Amino acid sequence: MDAATVEYVARLSRVDLSRQELELFSGQLSDILDYIAQLNTLDTTGVEPLAQAVEVVNALREDNPADSLTVEDAVANAPEHVGRFYRVPAVLE
Amino acid sequence: MDLLCATAVDVSRMVASGEISAREVARFFLDRIQTIDPKIHAFLHVDPDWTLSLADAVDAKRAAGKPLGPLAGVPVALKDILCTKGIPTTCGSKILENFRPPYASTCVEKLLAADAVFVGKANMDEFAMGSSTENSAFGPTANPWDTSRIPGGSSGGSAASIAARMALVAIGSDTGGSIRQPAALCGVVGMKPTYGRVSRYGLVAFASSLDQIGPFAANVRDTARTLSVISGRDERDSTSIDAGVDDYEAALTDVKGLRIGVPKEYFAEGLDSEVESRVREALDVLKGLGAEIVEVTLPHTSYAVATYYIVCTAEASSNLARYDGVHYGYRKTGTPDIIELYSKTREAGFGPEVKRRIMLGTFVLSSGFYDAYYTKGLKVRRLIKQDFDDAFKSVDVIAGPTTPTAAFRMGEKVEDPLSMYLCDIFTISTNLAGIPGISVPCGFTSGGLPVGLQFMGKVLDEKTVLKVAAAYEQATNFPTMPENL
Numbered sequence A: 001m002d003a004a005t006v007e008y009v010a011r012l013s014r015v016d017l018s019r020q021e022l023e024l025f026s027g028q029l030s031d032i033l034d035y036i037a038q039l040n041t042l043d044t045t046g047v048e049p050l051a052q053a054v055e056v057v058n059a060l061r062e063d064n065p066a067d068s069l070t071v072e073d074a075v076a077n078a079p080e081h082v083g084r085f086y087r088v089p090a091v092l093e
Numbered sequence B: 001m002d003l004l005c006a007t008a009v010d011v012s013r014m015v016a017s018g019e020i021s022a023r024e025v026a027r028f029f030l031d032r033i034q035t036i037d038p039k040i041h042a043f044l045h046v047d048p049d050w051t052l053s054l055a056d057a058v059d060a061k062r063a064a065g066k067p068l069g070p071l072a073g074v075p076v077a078l079k080d081i082l083c084t085k086g087i088p089t090t091c092g093s094k095i096l097e098n099f100r101p102p103y104a105s106t107c108v109e110k111l112l113a114a115d116a117v118f119v120g121k122a123n124m125d126e127f128a129m130g131s132s133t134e135n136s137a138f139g140p141t142a143n144p145w146d147t148s149r150i151p152g153g154s155s156g157g158s159a160a161s162i163a164a165r166m167a168l169v170a171i172g173s174d175t176g177g178s179i180r181q182p183a184a185l186c187g188v189v190g191m192k193p194t195y196g197r198v199s200r201y202g203l204v205a206f207a208s209s210l211d212q213i214g215p216f217a218a219n220v221r222d223t224a225r226t227l228s229v230i231s232g233r234d235e236r237d238s239t240s241i242d243a244g245v246d247d248y249e250a251a252l253t254d255v256k257g258l259r260i261g262v263p264k265e266y267f268a269e270g271l272d273s274e275v276e277s278r279v280r281e282a283l284d285v286l287k288g289l290g291a292e293i294v295e296v297t298l299p300h301t302s303y304a305v306a307t308y309y310i311v312c313t314a315e316a317s318s319n320l321a322r323y324d325g326v327h328y329g330y331r332k333t334g335t336p337d338i339i340e341l342y343s344k345t346r347e348a349g350f351g352p353e354v355k356r357r358i359m360l361g362t363f364v365l366s367s368g369f370y371d372a373y374y375t376k377g378l379k380v381r382r383l384i385k386q387d388f389d390d391a392f393k394s395v396d397v398i399a400g401p402t403t404p405t406a407a408f409r410m411g412e413k414v415e416d417p418l419s420m421y422l423c424d425i426f427t428i429s430t431n432l433a434g435i436p437g438i439s440v441p442c443g444f445t446s447g448g449l450p451v452g453l454q455f456m457g458k459v460l461d462e463k464t465v466l467k468v469a470a471a472y473e474q475a476t477n478f479p480t481m482p483e484n485l
Helices: A003-013 A021-042 A071-075 B008-018 B022-040 B048-063 B108-112 B157-162 B180-186 B220-230 B273-288 B302-324 B338-349 B352-365 B370-391 B415-425 B428-432 B462-476
Strands: B043-045 B075-077 B117-122 B171-174 B189-192 B212-217 B259-264 B292-296 B396-401 B437-444 B450-456
Touching: A003 A021, A021 B302, A021 B352, A021 B370, B008 B022, B008 B048, B008 B220, B008 B338, B022 B075, B022 B117, B022 B220, B043 B157, B048 B117, B075 B157, B117 B157, B117 B212, B117 B396, B157 B171, B157 B180, B157 B212, B171 B189, B171 B220, B180 B189, B180 B302, B180 B437, B180 B450, B189 B220, B189 B462, B212 B220, B220 B437, B220 B462, B259 B273, B273 B292, B273 B396, B273 B450, B273 B462, B302 B352, B302 B370, B302 B415, B302 B428, B338 B396, B352 B370, B370 B428, B396 B462, B437 B462
Parallel strands: B075 B117, B075 B171, B259 B292, B259 B396
Antiparallel strands: B043 B117, B171 B212, B189 B212, B189 B437, B396 B450, B437 B450
């Protein structure tokens, strides 16, 4: 994975990286991808992908009303909040 | 009775009979933590007021004449990935340093209902990503058998807390070996149940299709009792399995006639010769107990680590998107706009291994690479599961080493993530296949480091896995606590 790809993926991931991390990760992620490439030696034609090993289908329950988290509890851990609202830098000018 | 030699089963009986109070037990283990933990750093958070209030509630319940639960007064360490209401839950990460969950995980609620007493929150690799507990943002945990070595990971604090007897039961989570690998390296028992056996509600998510909560203890019976307590369907986790919970303790009988499969791929290159010797000796012991040892094949074993690092990183990159510096946790201040708030918060809040995995996961899911990596990984995952389905047609349980080597030195693998990933080569397949696995002590290297023996079972057949582990344990009885600590 070259530095440009690492930079692109970091942007997609919303993680800023220092120049030093960029170089370090570029080498390490390349090694890992080279290792992963061994999967290409396996013929998987006709094999169905498996996302969940122990499949549970239609997990339904009665729709019983119950108390849920209060607004005070929900915002209590926010780095910054005003009353019932999370506070962030302006999104619209 | 010396509480250091007591089992969880002993303690619950003594507390229920009034021979000792839950407060006395709690006091003993809190003192033990205060003396021993500065050398080990198994705990991230110990709050004596919290612990003693839980113990007092158990004593009050008994005083009121109410029957006590199966873990009455038992000191339990909780991996710091399980939400505890109002008590810090950091996941070993700076990004959750000040997080106090507004609710408790189902597992924690079930332990409380069984009258367990929490002695602290245990150290771990950040977001459960690692095999040495060196990725904790709050410093590593030492292996009680040799404090210059790692305890394994990611549930290293939980495993070390048992080996050093700072708790009698510990709870961990296992995504690719994070319970069994540290149990092996710390010389204690650790079990990953079937995927969906224990509710994941309130377990901070890493890789949702692989994560599973499970118990650690110094012996199989305590492990079995704890598993019975924490298992079961939970309507708050739609992937929890709707099946009755067995009395796992009652299942601990003999192994005569049991067919034990030994996969030849687990004795391949990379397996330390001393670890191999201990495991071969263990198989002889099992044969002596009347079990039949059969060679089996799991032909896709060598592809498991590669498959795992596609699946787990893909899921992690999605799960960890929630750490945005807005809703809870750390925020980098002084950023001009919302995008920079996210990316600067995540730069400062996550450690290097978490960043690597988020990026790898984002990459394998990204446009143009999705099919080549993610879909390919899911296809190989099915082949790996098929290997186990085929093997279990002819055997009841599968046995082999838990880890390729005993505990390595701190710092030895931190610069080389891939070599760290390969520590989990024998534990990863069970998570991909969803089946249960346990590690039990099977002796020591010539240097005095513990070695672990792994048993793997069919989906929801924890009973057989625990039964064979208990029979082996009874026949060997290796020490589970270092003498000079």
